Amino acid sequence: MKSKLSFADVSFSYGEKPIVQHFSLQIGQGEFVSLIGPSGVGKSTLFQLATGLLAPTAGTISLNGEKERTLLGKVGYMPQKDLLMPWRTVAENAALPLEIKGVDKHASTERVMELLPAFGLKGWEHAYPDQLSGGMRQRVSLLRAVLAGNDLLLLDEPFSALDGITRMEMQEWLLGVCERLGTTIMLITHDIDEAILLADRVLVLAQTPLTQAIEVPILLPRPRRGEHRYDPAFLALREEIWRILQERRAQSGEKGRWQAQ
Ligand SMILES: Nc1ncnc2c1ncn2[C@@H]1O[C@H](COP(=O)(O)OP(=O)(O)OP(=O)(O)O)[C@@H](O)[C@H]1O
Ligand SMILES: [Mg+2]
Incomplete structure (x- = not known):
């Protein structure tokens, strides 16, 4: 698969606090990837690096296989806080x-x-x-x-303020967009079901500094529909992601509350 976006050995800190450390990631052309992880783990920071709003302290971020001098304006970005x-x-x-x-x-x-x-x-x-x-x-x-x-869209919790029904409608609309137009999409969410339903791959980001994402491939058939939520395979994936999040939290001794929705 052609590479759309890649992080190669990327590091970033806020002052003394490392958020991303030797982090590598490949996103293929036309892929839909969901990012999930506890609050404050560094999800939005990854997007700000990918859009060029923040610059890595080390490592390389490439678009379409090429290192860009600036990524600003080259990526469709919906920030967590609407501007x-x-x-x-x-x-x-x-x-x-x-x-x-x-x-x-x-x-x-x-x-x-x-x-x-x-x-x-x-x-x-x-x-x-x-x-x-x-x-x-x-x-x-x-x-x-x-x-x-842009044919790369980064969506930071795009549906978090929507009521349940509108949320499902927008999810189905987004599924239609990516299936029709082949847009590459990365979506941050706190909702495990949403992460699975939409994606080809779920990346679980469990600990700061982010050193690697734990990948869960989503092999459910496409086109996806809301009803896929009730498939046994879907429930097994939900269980697996939930378990990864819980285990990682236990390992890091983190006290923060993980919100499941
Ligand atoms: N401008 C900033 N200056 C200093 N620290 C920051 C800044 N922005 C974020 N941070 C810190 O970086 C870490 C990662 O923040 P980030 O916003 O990437 O988390 P997140 O995973 O998107 O969380 P949430 O799910 O709550 O949106 C947090 O510990 C946060 O306090
Ligand atoms: Mg965020």
């Missing part, structure tokens, strides 16, 4: 990456309007972020990442 601009409407926020790319206003508005219904935002194009619920803001932020048009 919507309060003075821009829903449509204007969503269109931002198209604007930056120089797409003309008419064409970019058309693209945005086309996708609004799938994101449950139809009729909200003229609203401002402070008029939206947390879940709606999250969906605008996801729409913006998707419209960045």
Whole structure:
């Protein structure tokens, strides 16, 4: 499989505190990879390294097999905290990456309007972020990442503020996107079921500093549907991931609370 994103022997610290240490990882073109792990373990830090917002202190991050001078702007990124601009409407926020790319206003508005219904935002194009619920803001932020048009999407807990039903609808929508367009997707989640349902591989990040991810291949057939949650194979995977998280926590003597949802 062609490599889309790779970390080779990457290290990163916040001051004296090492977060990532000699960490290597390969993500193949078109792969869907979920990242799961306790709060504070370093998941968002990995994404910030992959988007070029943070620079590794050692090691190399490559995109499409090539070391980039800067990764900024080359990756579709939905940050954990939505960074919507309060003075821009829903449509204007969503269109931002198209604007930056120089797409003309008419064409970019058309693209945005086309996708609004799938994101449950139809009729909200003229609203401002402070008029939206947390879940709606999250969906605008996801729409913006998707419209960045990059074939690598990094989604940091994209569905955490959604109610259960909307969450399942958005998961199915995302499954459709990656199956139709072959987009490479990395998704951080605290939800074991979500991690399994969407992914070709789940990477469990259990301890800081991150030295390696524990890989769990998800060999469930595609196309995936929500009903896969009830397969015995799915339940076995859930059990396995849960066990890895528990074991690692016991080994590290960590007292932090692991939240299962
Ligand atoms: N700007 C910063 N300065 C100093 N330390 C930071 C900074 N951002 C994060 N950290 C620390 O780095 C570690 C990893 O943080 P990170 O945000 O990557 O965790 P996470 O796995 O995404 O957690 P969560 O699931 O809660 O989002 C944490 O211990 C955090 O306190
Ligand atoms: Mg995080």
